[in-house]
Amino acid sequence: MNSWTFNKIAGAVLGTALLVFGLKGITGLIYQTHPASHEKPGFAIEVAEAAGEAAAGGGEAEAPKSIGALLAAADATKGAAEAKACAACHDFTKGGPNKTGPGLWDVVERKIASHEGYAYSEGATAKAAETWTYDNLNAFIANPKGFVAGTKMAFGGIKNDAKRANLIAYLASLSDAPKPFPAP
Ligand code: HEC
Known part of the structure; x- marks a missing residue:
């Protein structure tokens, strides 16, 4: 194998590794920030109720x-x-x-x-x-x-x-x- 081919293969391996670790990093970020949303269950209920209200009100909720x-x-x-x-x-x-x-x-x-x-x-x-x-x-x-x-x-x-x-x-x-x- 000449050094050019070796470089290509090494580059591909490195690129894949970077991609995998990059994805892991992003996933980690998502899962790390996720639990914070559980600290305010009242907020989640509010959103659900507001959504239900909008659906029931059919756009007449203003007055x-x-x-x-x-x-x-x-x-x-x-x-x-x-x-x-x-x-x-x-x-x-x-x-x-x-x-x-x-x-x-x-x-x-x-x-x-x-x-x-x-x-x-x-x-x-x-x-x-x-x-x-x-x-x-x-x-x-x-x-x-x-x-x-x-x-x-x-x-x-x-x-x-x-x-x-x-x-x-x-x-x-x-x-x-x-x-x-x-x-x-
Ligand atoms: C997590 C506990 C909690 C829940 C659930 C809760 N309350 Fe309260 N409520 C309180 C506390 C504590 C106070 C006293 C508020 C203050 O001193 O600022 C209060 C005060 C009140 C008052 C004023 C009473 C007064 O003597 O001035 C009313 C009316 C009231 N609540 C109605 C409700 C209603 C209706 C619900 C259900 C939809 C409800 N509360 C749910 C804890 C709660």
Whole structure:
């Protein structure tokens, strides 16, 4: 074999090796950065919900419906199923205990950050002069951090209007004297 042929073969071997190691390097990068996406499961849920909403809304999502209109079409029984996502942190029974979050019995029209024996975040306490109106609950449950800056409620929010309205209708039912829904 003359040295020219040897050079060609050596070049081919080297090239292949570089390609293989290059690919391995790229794959390694992908798999190294991948686990980071698991740190925010709330984000993944949000994206899925937003996608579902867009599909269901058929492009009419721009004009937000009033909470009155949403509640008029809401189903508290379905909301009870939605509330399982909250039950890890909230008790719903009358006189029930505070858990990670405050008890939510009779929360509609209750003063914000007022449940006895619960240590609220500064953001929540700053809103203590306000009330959990249907509108405020709607805003908070859609986007907790957007409504209460620095809230310690670690929950991404329910973006889907119908699901959120069902849930609020369920919350409203947790009362000895449920507050009437606002007009649509
Ligand atoms: C991971 C735990 C967690 C989950 C899940 C959770 N919450 Fe909360 N929630 C909290 C915490 C903690 C607070 C107190 C927030 C603060 O002090 O900023 C709170 C506060 C609230 C408040 C304000 C109550 C008050 O007395 O001012 C409402 C209303 C509420 N949550 C509703 C819900 C609903 C509805 C769901 C389910 C869709 C839910 N939360 C899911 C932890 C949670």
